[in-house]
Amino acid sequence: MTSQTTAIGIDIGGTGIKGGLVDLSSGELISERVKLPTPAGGKPADIVETTKAIVARLAAEDPTAPVGVCFPAIVKHGFTMSAANVSKKWIGLNAEELFETGLGRSIHFVNDADAAGYAESQFGAAKDKAGLIILTTLGTGIGSALIYNGVLIPNAELGHLEIDGADAESRASYAAKEREELTWERWAKRLQRYYSHVEFLFTPDLFIVGGGVSKNYQEFMPLLDLKTPMVPAVHRNNAGILGAAALARPGAA
Numbered sequence: 188m189t190s191q192t193t194a195i196g197i198d199i200g201g202t203g204i205k206g207g208l209v210d211l212s213s214g215e216l217i218s219e220r221v222k223l224p225t226p227a228g229g230k231p232a233d234i235v236e237t238t239k240a241i242v243a244r245l246a247a248e249d250p251t252a253p254v255g256v257c258f259p260a261i262v263k264h265g266f267t268m269s270a271a272n273v274s275k276k277w278i279g280l281n282a283e284e285l286f287e288t289g290l291g292r293s294i295h296f297v298n299d300a301d302a303a304g305y306a307e308s309q310f311g312a313a314k315d316k317a318g319l320i321i322l323t324t325l326g327t328g329i330g331s332a333l334i335y336n337g338v339l340i341p342n343a344e345l346g347h348l349e350i351d352g353a354d355a356e357s358r359a360s361y362a363a364k365e366r367e368e369l370t371w372e373r374w375a376k377r378l379q380r381y382y383s384h385v386e387f388l389f390t391p392d393l394f395i396v397g398g399g400v401s402k403n404y405q406e407f408m409p410l411l412d413l414k415t416p417m418v419p420a421v422h423r424n425n426a427g428i429l430g431a432a433a434l435a436r437p438g439a440a
């Protein structure tokens with residue numbers, strides 16, 4: 188255990204970049220939630236600039252707090268290795284180094300769904316739960332995090348399973364529901380196909396569903412027929428901030 192009790196979490200998304208100062212013992216935001224629009228085009232230098240402005244505001248409240256940043260791509264050794272819903276300029280980039288140079292400080296850099304899964308394992312629906320837990324975030328894409336006996340297994344990318352010849356997130360994400368103006372019932376049919384497949388592949392102990400739409404879980408969860416229990420995420424839109432902050436704590440996973 189370390190005495191570090193606060194950290195800054197930054198969640199970079201396709202439409203907004205959000206940040207907050209987090210109390211690491213309770214998992215609560217102890218600052219306002221700062222949110223700025225993601226610069227058009229999502230180019231690396233522009234995103235770093237916007238992130239810098241948010242970090243500066245939060246660091247003014249707690250200058251020694253470590254910083255965690257989560258991002259919607261595969262993150263391996265600080266490199267962004269994919270770009271499903273952001274500028275392709277991120278692919279193969281040493282993004283962690285780019286942020287560290289831009290912000291003038293070291294950061295912990297992680298995939299956004301992994302951050303959300305870690306937040307749920309520390310402060311939410313997966314806390315103190317054993318076995319295999321799969322968190323999925325239903326948003327612009329489908330993010331996923333695998334947590335086995337409290338340990339995060341990074342970069343699962345289950346949103347990109349190929350199901351019925353299509354990339355799963357292109358049919359079952361919340362963006363697909365909006366784009367195609369699907370009713371809850373029609374969207375639930377796609378979620379059924381998606382979650383049954385994931386269930387068959389992994390036989391998890393629990394599904395946690397995150398992303399903003401999980402606040403409406405009563406509209407679609409009762410329509411799903413799965414063997415695995417499924418619950419909404421506790422933290423929804425703040426999960427990325429909380430998880431990125433928790434992972435920035437020295438000695439975290």
Ligand code: BGC
Pocket residue numbers: 258259260261269271272298299300301324327328329330331344346347356
């Ligand atoms: C990306 C993932 C990300 C998810 C949610 C997917 O398209 O490939 O890395 O976690 O979207 O943002």
